[in-house]
Amino acid sequence: MVDKEVQYETKTVTTVRGAEARSIAKWEEQGWEYVSQAELPMFRTQLTFRQVKPKPPWLVIGIAGGVVVICFIIILIMSLITGGDDGSTQPTTAQTSAAAEPSPEPSPEPEDVYVYAGPQYETVAVDAGQSPAALNQYWIYSAELDTASNAYKDQIKMILEDIARTEGSALFLAEIVMDREIALAESPSTYEAFVQEHGEDYAITAIPQKESAGWVASYAGGFDYNTGEASDSAFELTFWPVGPSEIEKWKPEEAS
Numbered sequence: 001m002v003d004k005e006v007q008y009e010t011k012t013v014t015t016v017r018g019a020e021a022r023s024i025a026k027w028e029e030q031g032w033e034y035v036s037q038a039e040l041p042m043f044r045t046q047l048t049f050r051q052v053k054p055k056p057p058w059l060v061i062g063i064a065g066g067v068v069v070i071c072f073i074i075i076l077i078m079s080l081i082t083g084g085d086d087g088s089t090q091p092t093t094a095q096t097s098a099a100a101e102p103s104p105e106p107s108p109e110p111e112d113v114y115v116y117a118g119p120q121y122e123t124v125a126v127d128a129g130q131s132p133a134a135l136n137q138y139w140i141y142s143a144e145l146d147t148a149s150n151a152y153k154d155q156i157k158m159i160l161e162d163i164a165r166t167e168g169s170a171l172f173l174a175e176i177v178m179d180r181e182i183a184l185a186e187s188p189s190t191y192e193a194f195v196q197e198h199g200e201d202y203a204i205t206a207i208p209q210k211e212s213a214g215w216v217a218s219y220a221g222g223f224d225y226n227t228g229e230a231s232d233s234a235f236e237l238t239f240w241p242v243g244p245s246e247i248e249k250w251k252p253e254e255a256s
Contacts, residue, residue, distance in 0.1 A: 126138055
């Protein structure tokens with residue numbers, strides 16, 4: 001008999017704005033169907049997916065129930081044949097009934113809910129296949145970095161860990177700037193449009209002057225700048241990459 005109505009189960013996923021296509025492809029590979037998306041605060045997007053609910057195994061349930069009934073009948077007949085009294089029959093029946101009842105399954109422990117608590121930021125561009133390691137490179141703009149103190153370093157790390165959760169890996173490149181034009185002029189995917197709007201002379205002369213104070217950090221996970229090769233053990237965070245730099249060996253926490 002064919003079911004008249006197909007029942008679905010749904011899943012919602014939150015991702016960084018600009019990385020929706022990657023997240024959609026990831027979940028579709030796992031059998032989920034993309035339904036819709038909605039923009040959230042903090043430059044994030046909520047994606048909704050669905051998949052058909054698996055049908056209950058009625059045949060298996062029916063067979064198991066039949067086996068239980070047959071066992072109960074056999075025990076009852078054997079009890080009558082052997083002439084057991086009421087006292088000996090009742091415990092056997094009670095024990096069989098208890099065995100037939102499935103034990104309750106333990107309820108799953110609630111998962112920890114991740115909430116991003118860092119500064120507001122925008123993913124200006126994501127360039128795939130960058131460097132010999134063929135990594136995704138994120139161009140991030142944020143106007144809320146507290147560069148008047150060392151607090152900006154922790155803020156940058158929170159942004160990078162948020163990206164790592166979206167990627168599901170710490171293997172990516174990221175450039176964090178406080179001037180959006182730097183990202184637009186430096187990203188391979190937006191450079192041409194930027195030059196058409198502002199002119200090549202502006203991109204060549206004005207942008208470099210902004211970078212010493214506006215290009216705050218550069219992260220490389222999975223690429224070793226010393227060897228120029230891919231490396232799953234190379235994780236480096238550089239503060240002020242265009243000016244006097246400070247390099248830290250650091251790896252963002254990935255989503256579990």
